[in-house]
Amino acid sequence: MKTHWLLLGILVGVVTVEAKIYFEERFGEKDWASRWVQSAHAGKEFGDFKLTPGKFYGDAEKDQGIQTSQDARFYGLSTKFEPFSNQDKPLVIQFSIKHEQNIDCGGGYVKVFDCSLDQKDMHGESPYLIMFGPDICGPGTKKVHVIFNYKGTNHLVKKDIRCKDDVFSHLYTLVVNPDNTYEVLIDNEKAQSGELEEDWDMLPPKKIKDPDATKPDDWDDRSTVPDPDDTKPEDWDQPEHIPDPDATKPDDWDDEMDGEWEPPMIDNPDYKGEWKPKQIDNPDYKGPWIHPEVDNPEYTADPQLYKYEEICSLGLDLWQVKSGTIFDNFLVGDDPEEAKRVGEETWGATKDDAKKMKDEQDEEERKKAEEEAKAGQPEKDEDDEDLDDEDEDDELEEEMDHDEL
Template structure:
């Protein structure tokens, strides 16, 4: 049997008990929704990616550690994992696209990524993996204390473009929803747990097309451009006699010393002190410049290299939904995968799942108490065991030293005869 890895990663798929109401979704078109109920295995194909290297994982149904609902179940794997489901092909042209899923990181992930991918064209599902082309990728990437990134990567004309913004993902051990909304006007929103975390436009937040505006680097500030916000008051006049005011004056409070001798000390003169009337060199007061035009900036002009694509937001027709994971150590729970055109329905899913949010938190906190108590118990046991070993070493050392001293004493005594102690 091949040796097992030291750390086994867990990737779990929950079976929720919450029954969603489809009343509000009557106007929504749901392209794909997976809550991993009975029969989910028939919809998904496990990939052989990394299997030849001994790094591929396999799902198995198992209970989660601190479920908000006691009936939640899951499946696990380690190292690398890839699984995909084929769906009826659709296009997001002229419609809003919503991709959403929930994930819970039950272990302290040292380094790993947990992604959802939308795939286009033909995909050999048995070979689906990290190098398989995709149209959209969404998911957290965690590595140490520095990397806590939420990836949003779009494919355009065969090339992948990551979002330029630094989006942060959640890193605690509770369930979190990640939602990406892409609209026909090429605007987008990123939501975490149903709340907007960021938004913007594909034109500015991905380096897909050249910027429609560029700085006119050859532009020069006009000669008549006045960028002085304040100027000296031209109507202010210097007071008469201002320049004759001395910096220092004789101290009017000074008195000649009683023992002052003019023959020896010379004529007594009072010392000088700063003149309170002296205000320094005269300057006109500052006033607002009536001709101020603001700080001059290099103007933006139309970029001659920019060519608009009105279908910038349109992905290649989607045919598959894939889960791709890599982990050094840790565990992840996937659930509530949703692909639709209605952000309101996606929000409803979040709200209904989070109806069990408090029980999940309570279960997690109780599990943390048990874990910390066990850690303290193990630490105390280790301290006691260490103290016991130390006492045993000290005991052995004392007896060893005593035996050694006794042997030296006997050898020393054998070196003397009775005559050595005779006194005449």
Template sequence: MLMCMRPVAVACVFVALATVATVHGAIHFHEKFSSIDHWTASKARSDYGKVELSAGKFYADAEKSKGLRLTEDARFYALSTPLPTPITNEKKDFVVSFSVKHEQDLRCGGGYIKLLPQMDPAELKGETKYWLMFGPDRCGYDKKIHIIISYNGANREWKKRPSYPDDRLTHVYTLHITPSNSYEFFLDGVSKEKGTLEADWDFLPEKEIDDPEDKKPADWVDVPTIDDPEDKKPEDWDSEPEKIVDPEAKKPEDWNDAEDGAWEAPMISNPKSKGPWAPRKIPNPAYKGPWAPRRIPNPAYKNDEELYKIPEPLTHVGIDVWQVESGSIFKDIIIGDDVKEVLDIVKSTYDGMKKAEEDALAAFEKKEEQDEKEEDKKETDGEEDKKKKEDKSDL
């Protein structure tokens, strides 16, 4: 994994170029990945996967498409970069956006980022405290977009499970959180989900609970149907037995009554039997519906008007994932406080190269298919040559 190995002066130049805090707008951080020298590898374990700066196997633009690429299969990855200045969001909107391309057709692995308060980059690992974990994750058929927010010492998961494209192209994930405790999730610059933090995360206890003193009345009827008292069993209902001797059964030729006992044909279900009789069901006129205790205010509930608020200033962006199939490329990590400005950047960076990347993927997959056919032909030809040589040696 690449780390800061160059002289300090050179490394600082790369940080300045790649992680600009824009003073003329509302963008606090924009990682364009012109370099990855300012990304620090964790030393929390010795077998983390290596990364590289790469546009991948197919791309819209050889330079503009470059990002941080994960390169080794079946590995954990843990690396981070510092923010130019600590980020807070008191009484301000908060917007984070990034793109990831799973060009390897990822079947199992993460493609999310983490936003963290002050920590030691060399000790970054799965247990390291973070405020936000955001982005796609999948293993087999289990696919989800994580929006996990730390609140009062616990990581709270997003209740919603929107789908996301299952392909090899670049996709952009954007989250907007407001001081009114609302949020909106965008995929490729298009709004997909919105709501409130209180409703869609378990930050707070329920506002109301069942009244423990409320008991179901003894005369409460919660059985929806009853037997029809007017329904009578037909007189001929039991005229046929449920089981009869199998008329097709034959005594085996080697059956010995002296040794095996008297042979008896097996019994089978009688196709003429109607089975056990039961009266038809009718709606219960006394039915009152399912009973539930009345709801009362929860004494443990306390409203929090600052669910949106970052509890500790954010100082680092981290990538802390596991991938079975490597090859994912992270690009354009943006943090700001103006959703329009962030989405404008998404439009300029993503929309402008979307068609070119789609064309590049189509050409790449066509070449993959041709290469596979050629490889199959070589294998078949090799087997035929081997068989011919074996046939000659037998002569």
């Protein structure tokens, strides 16, 4: 009986473990700026963030976020929270972003730092732990960055993760698990997943090509060879160009003045090009030679690739050519399901109404453009109509005069 109650207690303990949110920012309060620090790094012209729901939204208060407000500017803003380690538990980084300006080139990612970050001096070279989020620049760059710092070196994900590139708000979520797996979600739907060791070059490869192995001299990897019995036909060799047989010397050609006349050259229809014997199956073919591999002596497995000892700051370190991006609903926690629930409660609760407002605005713009186009066309007034009548009368009189002639 004791064992039964002990097991039940353990199960209850597992079920009642609470999700931990280490940092959350929804920008609902007017004093948001008191929690964030603007970088003043020398040599950078930083743009300002402003609090706004944007031009279209689902809820004016819930959709308030911080928006980049000046074109062709760097943006440097960060906040700190109580430090924690993600050892033995998931790490979740989540935020929503709306490129309201239909961005052509600019970043939309966040950086996560340890406590050593000098917020007043944050810049592009400030060491970070993780960089995550969309990056767009022209038609060729529309991807989600996932960069991990491992032992002082930044490593970019090897898989291509395409980001959203429209004007609507989207939710980006990164989950790093203690079993060294990860998942990237966009709008609470999986966009990519896999293993940290496989999808980043944080560790050397497990296997390398055997440095002592070489392809044997007698290894034949040609699947076909020239037919030794094939011979070139006797009439094969023909010139590539021949004189045009239909050309004649012009009547006004003067050999003394113009030189000896020669007909122009044309492509020879009988030209067959360089002769090559036909190919046959190689009787000595052994297939492609595969370099044997051996264990890499420089490889050491790391079961804690996922782990960061100290996470304590989140920042926006960006460059934007065209401003207008709105960041909102930041969350750093340890429970993917709780993050998903919060995402639906925030971004998910207003996204449909925001799209509806945008569609209505677009329809109004379309109607306005049509009306302006109509207004731009000249309309005939009564005086014009009288003039037209007079012109018609004059033309009739002229026709009558011509008839009389």
